Amino acid sequence: MTKVLLATDGSAHSVRAAQALRALAGKDPSVHVTVFHVVPLPDIPNPAAAGAYLPAAPAPDTYAEVQASRALTVTVAALGLPPDRVRQYHVIGVPGEAILAEARQGKYDLIVVGRRGLSPLRELFLGSVSQAVLHGASCPVLIVP
Ligand SMILES: Nc1ncnc2c1ncn2[C@@H]1O[C@H](COP(=O)(O)OP(=O)(O)OP(=O)(O)O)[C@@H](O)[C@H]1O
Numbered sequence: 491m492t493k494v495l496l497a498t499d500g501s502a503h504s505v506r507a508a509q510a511l512r513a514l515a516g517k518d519p520s521v522h523v524t525v526f527h528v529v530p531l532p533d534i535p536n537p538a539a540a541g542a543y544l545p546a547a548p549a550p551d552t553y554a555e556v557q558a559s560r561a562l563t564v565t566v567a568a569l570g571l572p573p574d575r576v577r578q579y580h581v582i583g584v585p586g587e588a589i590l591a592e593a594r595q596g597k598y599d600l601i602v603v604g605r606r607g608l609s610p611l612r613e614l615f616l617g618s619v620s621q622a623v624l625h626g627a628s629c630p631v632l633i634v635p
């Protein structure tokens with residue numbers, strides 16, 4: 491069995507990464523893919539103050555669940571592999587670190603990420619998550635443009 495970790499933030503880049511993986515490995519029945527999303531830890535300097543002017547916002551965990559499920563759903567659809575070869579789940583944490591931890595613990599053979607993600611910034615060639623993964627991985631990494 492070849493274990494592939496496909497990390498997704500639900501962006502068009504992640505969807506292209508899923509399509510590339512499908513084209514490369516979709517026909518190989520030994521390839522099993524985990525589609526993995528990290529709900530980023532909240533980056534709010536003062537959560538109490540934020541709560542004061544966002545009274546109608548959904549509870550953070552509810553919001554996170556919606557984001558995670560949307561990211562996973564679009565990516566699994568783009569991957570288009572039979573359900574017995576795909577599993578999906580999300581965790582909460584720092585995306586780069588959580589992807590690397592999952593890759594180590596699950597003894598994956600390959601990590602697949604997009605070159606960029608959801609961020610609108612365009613100056614950097616690689617996003618910070620793909621860069622962290624490339625930097626810290628001990629297995630091959632496929633970065634899809
Ligand atoms: N929260 C996440 N969970 C899982 N995978 C992620 C997450 N964020 C990014 N990735 C993966 O990393 C790839 C690159 O995204 P990254 O976040 O590095 O770029 P960016 O959003 O353009 O820039 P940055 O976030 O550094 O401002 C994505 O296509 C996806 O494969």
Ligand SMILES: [Mg+2]
Nearest residue numbers: 607608609617
């Ligand atoms: Mg990002």
